Each structure stands twice: as C-alpha cells, then as structure tokens.
Amino acid sequence: MSDDSYVFEGPADEPAAPRDNNPPLSISELSFALKRTLEERFGHVRLRGEISKVNRHASGHIYLTLKDDKSAIDGVVWKGSARGLGIQPEPGLEVIVTGKITSYPARSSYQIVIESMEAAGAGALLAQLERLKGRLREEGLFDPARKQPIPTFPAVIGVITSPTGAVIRDILHRIAERWPCRVIVWPCVVQGEAAAGQVANAIRGFDAMMPGGPVPRPDVVIVARGGGSVEDLWAFNDEALARAVAAARIPIISAVGHETDTTLIDFVSDRRAPTPTGAAEIATPVLADLRYTLADLDRRLTGAGGRLIEERRIRLRAVARGLPARPEDLLALPRQRLDHAASRLGSGLQRGVDRQTTRFAGVSGRFSRALLDRVIERRTDRLSAVGTRLIPTLPRRLDQATVALSALTRALASLDPGRPKPGFARVEDDAQNWLTSAAALSPGQAVRLVFADGAAAAHVDGEDDGSTPPAALRPAPRPAPRPKAPPPGQGDLF
Structure with a gap:
C-alpha cells in the first residue's frame, strides 16, 4: 500500500468484516485527509492577485477572493490578523499576501488563510477604469x-x-x-x-x-x-x-x-x-407629507381669513359708535346747508350780472366809430407817403440787381473747372480724379490733360527745378475790383 493510502478500522467489539483491498471512505474522512495534505504540502505561500468580493463579517473576519486573468482563489483573514494588516482589502486592489493553504471541508473547496498583506499596485480593471474616467472628464461629461x-x-x-x-x-x-x-x-x-x-x-x-x-x-x-x-x-x-x-x-x-x-x-x-x-x-415625494402640508396651509389660510374678518368687524363696530342712532340725523345738517345755499343762489347770480353790466358800460364809453375812423385815416396817410417815395426807385434797383446777376453768371462760367478756358487744362489721373497739387504727382505717372476742345494723355517727367518761369509765361495780374456803389437807401415804411 502506498503512503497516500489510508486504512480506518472499525470498533474492536464489532465482528470483523471481510477484508477489502479498497475500503470505502466517508466524505468527511476524505475532506479532512485532503485538508491535512494541503496544509503539510503548502505550509506558507506568497500570492499576487487582484482583490474582489470583499465581505466583512459581523464577527470581524474578512472573506475575499484573489484572482488573476485566468484563475481565482478564496481567502479569509481571521479577526486577529485583520487588525495587523498593512493595508485594508478593497475591491480592485492588486496585493501580495502571505498565508497558508487549507481547505473548507463543508464545501470541499480550498482557500488561503491570509496572515499579511501588502499593496502591489492598482488592479488592471481599476487602472483601465481610471483612464476612461480621465478621458470622459476632459470631454465635460462629468460637468455638474x-x-x-x-x-x-x-x-x-x-x-x-x-x-x-x-x-x-x-x-x-x-x-x-x-x-x-x-x-x-x-x-x-x-x-x-x-x-x-x-x-x-x-x-x-x-x-x-x-x-x-x-x-x-x-x-x-x-x-x-x-x-x-x-x-x-x-x-x-x-x-x-x-x-x-x-x-x-x-x-x-x-x-x-x-x-x-x-x-x-x-x-x-x-x-x-x-x-x-x-x-x-x-x-x-411623500404623498402623506404633501397632504399634511396642504392641510396645514389650508388651516393657516382659514385662520388668517377669520382673523381678518374679526379685525374688520371690530373696526366697523368702533366706527359705528361715532354715528348717530338714526340715519336721518346723519343727513339733516347737510340738507339744511343745501337749502340755505339754494336760497342764496338766485340773488347771488343777479348781483353778479349787475356788476358785469356796470363794468361793460364803463368800458364801452371809450369806444366810438369816429375814433376808429381817425386811426384808419392816419395809417392810410402814412402808407401813401411811403409808397410815393418807394415806387420810383424800384425799376432802378431791379436793373442794378439784374446787371450784378449777369456778372456773377459770367464769372461762374469762366471759373467752371469742368469747362477749361483756352490756355488752361485740367489734370486727371487714371481714375479721372482731379489733381490740384504738384505734391500729388510722381515721376513717370500717367496723367490726362483735359482742354476746352478735348483731352490728351501725358506722363510726368520729373520734379520742378525751382527756376522762375519767364515773364511771358507769368499770368497777368488781375485788375483790382472796382468798389461797388452803396445801394440807395430804402427809407422808412412808416
């Protein structure tokens, strides 16, 4: 028989059963035999994995699962060891644990009894999740x-x-x-x-x-x-x-x-x-709370309305104490005052009419037809005198204004830049803008000279050397304008 085989004998007082080379084992016998084998073979081990399914029992023990990308193993931290752990187990943490392998016969599963735990870095799932969170946060999806x-x-x-x-x-x-x-x-x-x-x-x-x-x-x-x-x-x-x-x-x-x-x-x-x-x-929301709130508001509204009515009732009673006992007494004095005023109204109106009649009679005496006729005659004489002085001078003044207008018309026609006089030209650039200053010209610039009888193209050769033009080309001095005679006096219309 090999070292891994186990033989269990029954009680000594029972009759011996026939010998069998492969006697049956109970489930408990097999489970505990495997438990001893695991504990003897794997006394202490160090494992690295990611924590998941952490369950903190009320007794103080911690039950968890360690996993990698292919396998998983259950783990337990007894209450006495939980207080001395270097880190507290949390889902998603990658840790390195030290403990011994054992089995749980009730479920025929093996587990590791953890004695120490240290961090080995964030788990792969949490690292992936953190990167995704950062990207979505940058896009603004977490913005409140x-x-x-x-x-x-x-x-x-x-x-x-x-x-x-x-x-x-x-x-x-x-x-x-x-x-x-x-x-x-x-x-x-x-x-x-x-x-x-x-x-x-x-x-x-x-x-x-x-x-x-x-x-x-x-x-x-x-x-x-x-x-x-x-x-x-x-x-x-x-x-x-x-x-x-x-x-x-x-x-x-x-x-x-x-x-x-x-x-x-x-x-x-x-x-x-x-x-x-x-x-x-x-x-x-809580429907019962809303009903209670509405009932409370209704009760407060009813109480406020009752207090308002009672306040108005008290004020009405206070005002009623100052009123007479009968409504007729309240109107008796105004009626009497109305009767007195009505009795004085007719005589007052008659006195007003008489006073205005007297004032009109005093003013109307100062107005008469003869007075108005004298004023009209005096104004007519003054108008005739003014007309006698003004009418003979009108033709002469009209002739003078006509001559002045003709002179201004001729001067305007001679100074019209759109119609140059003989011997003069208007200078334009390519866009037909008028050039009125030498500073606006540049050597080699194309210009257009507009004369009274036509236009010609030209180019600017260079700047002026500053020499004085010959006397033949100098413009003749304009004669001094004659002083205008002052207009004749208009006279006084009045």
Missing part, C-alpha cells in the same frame, strides 16, 4: 452644469433593471407607499457581457418615446441593480453605456450596487442614489 434637475412630481417613472430580482420589488414597493404613480419597467440583464448593451438600448428606447404616444414617456428613469463584486458591476463601467446616459434627454438616476459601490454611470447620470430604494425616494 450639464446635469438635469429631477422633476418634483413625476407622473410616470421608468425603471431599467432585471424583472426577476429583489431590486424591482423594493423599488415598486417604495414608490407605491410614497407616491402612487405609473411605473414602466424595461427588463434587461444587469450582469455579464450583454448587460451594457441592453441597458444602453433601454435608455435610448425611453428617450425616443414621444409625449402623448401609446406608451407614456417617463419623466425620470432609474437604472438599478443590487450589490456585487467589481466583476458583477463592471458592465456599468462601459464607455458606450456612459455616453448613452450622458446623451439622454430624460433625467436619469443611477442606483447600481450599495452605497460603497461606484460605477462609471454614477458620474455621468443626473443623480446618484446609494441604493435602489434610495433612488425611489429621490424620484418621488
């Missing part, structure tokens, strides 16, 4: 300014989750007890390779619904899933899913995992909830 507000009183709520899990029951129960409204569930898988694509299609499907259609468009959408390891929640770190959430026009609440779990869509969604139940609370 682009997040939409959650509606206060939603009429329709859309939920994207698995239809068979406990998450949808918790959400429906929480919504029903807080704010009874219509809930539309879009079923999809929330774990595995197909999860990201199905959730993204559900978001785009809700967003494509039109108001007033056969299926009402949700006012807010909840993307929900229960807790799990980094691998279980990794579908919600998909870049295409994150971009679908960021592009949605409907406000989206992310409720993936527990409060300590964080996925990529938590950063691009309009609101993150710690749990799916918390998402239902964020999306809905």
Whole structure:
C-alpha cells in the first residue's frame, strides 16, 4: 500500500468484516485527509492577485477572493490578523499576501488563510477604469452644469433593471407607499457581457418615446441593480453605456450596487442614489407629507381669513359708535346747508350780472366809430407817403440787381473747372480724379490733360527745378475790383 493510502478500522467489539483491498471512505474522512495534505504540502505561500468580493463579517473576519486573468482563489483573514494588516482589502486592489493553504471541508473547496498583506499596485480593471474616467472628464461629461434637475412630481417613472430580482420589488414597493404613480419597467440583464448593451438600448428606447404616444414617456428613469463584486458591476463601467446616459434627454438616476459601490454611470447620470430604494425616494415625494402640508396651509389660510374678518368687524363696530342712532340725523345738517345755499343762489347770480353790466358800460364809453375812423385815416396817410417815395426807385434797383446777376453768371462760367478756358487744362489721373497739387504727382505717372476742345494723355517727367518761369509765361495780374456803389437807401415804411 502506498503512503497516500489510508486504512480506518472499525470498533474492536464489532465482528470483523471481510477484508477489502479498497475500503470505502466517508466524505468527511476524505475532506479532512485532503485538508491535512494541503496544509503539510503548502505550509506558507506568497500570492499576487487582484482583490474582489470583499465581505466583512459581523464577527470581524474578512472573506475575499484573489484572482488573476485566468484563475481565482478564496481567502479569509481571521479577526486577529485583520487588525495587523498593512493595508485594508478593497475591491480592485492588486496585493501580495502571505498565508497558508487549507481547505473548507463543508464545501470541499480550498482557500488561503491570509496572515499579511501588502499593496502591489492598482488592479488592471481599476487602472483601465481610471483612464476612461480621465478621458470622459476632459470631454465635460462629468460637468455638474450639464446635469438635469429631477422633476418634483413625476407622473410616470421608468425603471431599467432585471424583472426577476429583489431590486424591482423594493423599488415598486417604495414608490407605491410614497407616491402612487405609473411605473414602466424595461427588463434587461444587469450582469455579464450583454448587460451594457441592453441597458444602453433601454435608455435610448425611453428617450425616443414621444409625449402623448401609446406608451407614456417617463419623466425620470432609474437604472438599478443590487450589490456585487467589481466583476458583477463592471458592465456599468462601459464607455458606450456612459455616453448613452450622458446623451439622454430624460433625467436619469443611477442606483447600481450599495452605497460603497461606484460605477462609471454614477458620474455621468443626473443623480446618484446609494441604493435602489434610495433612488425611489429621490424620484418621488411623500404623498402623506404633501397632504399634511396642504392641510396645514389650508388651516393657516382659514385662520388668517377669520382673523381678518374679526379685525374688520371690530373696526366697523368702533366706527359705528361715532354715528348717530338714526340715519336721518346723519343727513339733516347737510340738507339744511343745501337749502340755505339754494336760497342764496338766485340773488347771488343777479348781483353778479349787475356788476358785469356796470363794468361793460364803463368800458364801452371809450369806444366810438369816429375814433376808429381817425386811426384808419392816419395809417392810410402814412402808407401813401411811403409808397410815393418807394415806387420810383424800384425799376432802378431791379436793373442794378439784374446787371450784378449777369456778372456773377459770367464769372461762374469762366471759373467752371469742368469747362477749361483756352490756355488752361485740367489734370486727371487714371481714375479721372482731379489733381490740384504738384505734391500729388510722381515721376513717370500717367496723367490726362483735359482742354476746352478735348483731352490728351501725358506722363510726368520729373520734379520742378525751382527756376522762375519767364515773364511771358507769368499770368497777368488781375485788375483790382472796382468798389461797388452803396445801394440807395430804402427809407422808412412808416
């Protein structure tokens, strides 16, 4: 028999059974035999891997899983060793652990009992996720300014989750007890390779619904899933899913995992909830609280109205004390004053008419027809005298103005630059702009000379040497203008 074979004998008082070269073993015997073999063969080992599925038990023990790209092994840190670890285990961390290999007979699985732990760098999944986060952050998808507000009183709520899990029951129960409204569930898988694509299609499907259609468009959408390891929640770190959430026009609440779990869509969604139940609370108000608030406002409004009426009643009573007992007494004095005024009205009007008649009689005595006739005759004599002096001078003054106008017309025609006089020319450039200064000319420039009988092209040879032109070419001095005779006096019209 080899060293790896084990023989177990029964109690001594039982009759001996027939000998068998391969006696059967119980499950417990085999499990404990394998446990001793593992512990003897692998006393202490050092492993490097990525942590996932960390579970901190109430007893103080820590249960976790170490994995690489091909395999995984369960691990346990006993309460006494957990306090002395160099780092605390977190999902996604790459660590180096030291411990001994053993087995758990109840499940026939092997595990490592971890005694020490040190960091070996960030895990590959977390490193990939951090790079994706940085790229999306640079694009502005995490900007708080682009997040939409959650509606206060939603009429329709859309939920994207698995239809068979406990998450949808918790959400429906929480919504029903807080704010009874219509809930539309879009079923999809929330774990595995197909999860990201199905959730993204559900978001785009809700967003494509039109108001007033056969299926009402949700006012807010909840993307929900229960807790799990980094691998279980990794579908919600998909870049295409994150971009679908960021592009949605409907406000989206992310409720993936527990409060300590964080996925990529938590950063691009309009609101993150710690749990799916918390998402239902964020999306809905409390109907009982609203009813209590409305009842309180109604009670306060009724009380304020009652106090206002009572205040007006008190003021009315106070004012009524100053009034007479009978309404006729209130009008008696004004009636008496009206009667007295009416009795004095006729005599007052007559006195006013008499006074105005007397004033008119005193003023009308100063006006007569003879006085007006004398004023008219005096003004007529003055007008005749002025006409006698002015009429003989009008033809002479008109002749003088005509001669002056003719002289001005001839001078204007002689000075017209558009019609040069004989012996003079107008200088123009290629654009037919007039050149009126030597400074505007340059050597070699093409110019155009416009005479009274035509035009000719020319070029400027060079600058003037400053010599004085001959006397024959000097312009003759103009004769001094004759002093104009002062116009004859007009005289006084009056």
